[in-house]
Amino acid sequence: MHLNLPHVYVELLDTDDQPVKPGEPGKIVVTDLNNHGMPLIRYRVEDMGVYSEKSCPCGRGFPMLERLEGRVADFLKLPDGGQVAGISLVERTLTRVPGVEQMQLVQDRLDRVSVNRVRGSDFTEETDALLISAMREVFDERVALEVVDVSRIPQEPSGKYRFSICKV
Ligand SMILES: [Zn+2]
Missing domain, CATH: 2.30.38 (Luciferase; domain 3)
Structure with missing residues (x-):
């Protein structure tokens, strides 16, 4: 290009x-x-x-x-000024953590990211802990991480599914 x-x-x-x-x-x-x-x-x-x-x-x-x-808006921000492409973080996590049907990351503050996830058929008690530790490889302890149990990830009006949403 x-x-x-x-x-x-x-x-x-x-x-x-x-x-x-x-x-x-x-x-x-x-x-x-x-x-x-x-x-x-x-x-x-x-x-x-x-x-x-x-x-x-x-x-x-x-x-x-x-x-x-x-x-x-699909890039998440790191406290040190760096940026993370949500799509690659989500794709990498989904291939490594069993038990997640779908997930979406939502950053509403620089120091807080919610992990919205839909349980998959192989979901176990360990799934959420594995999710958090996968996220911790990117977000250090300054960023609060929270797993939110959702039944579905809504699509955008365009029909597209957003892997991450940054509101800061
Ligand atoms: Zn050329």
């Missing part, structure tokens, strides 16, 4: 609005250089992207995006 710099200036910013390094996800902020009727200046598209360290063999020489990483 080339960034077509003569037409659009693209910034990838961290939670302090500073540029991220290649390989790290950042909020995509766009300045449209060609649109005189309705210019967009540092417009936040609310998606996350990652700079590529590679250059394209086609020879245009523009920087490239490695990938898009989903919506800004």
Whole structure:
């Protein structure tokens, strides 16, 4: 994915609005250089992207995006300013912890994350403890973790199922 710099200036910013390094996800902020009727200046598209360290063999020489990483609101925040993609955390946890049918992470404060989970057929008394310890590999003791027993994870109006929701 080339960034077509003569037409659009693209910034990838961290939670302090500073540029991220290649390989790290950042909020995509766009300045449209060609649109005189309705210019967009540092417009936040609310998606996350990652700079590529590679250059394209086609020879245009523009920087490239490695990938898009989903919506800004789908990233959870760490107390030290880092960010975690909820989708990869949920996918990794579901493959390692038996007994969970579905789960969704909701961060309503910087120091609190709720783990909403639907019990699976192989749910045991150990499942929730395993869930918490899997989360602890990412969130240290400054973040309170709580498992919430739910019967289903509601879909968004679009029909999509969100793996994580950040409200801070
Ligand atoms: Zn190319």
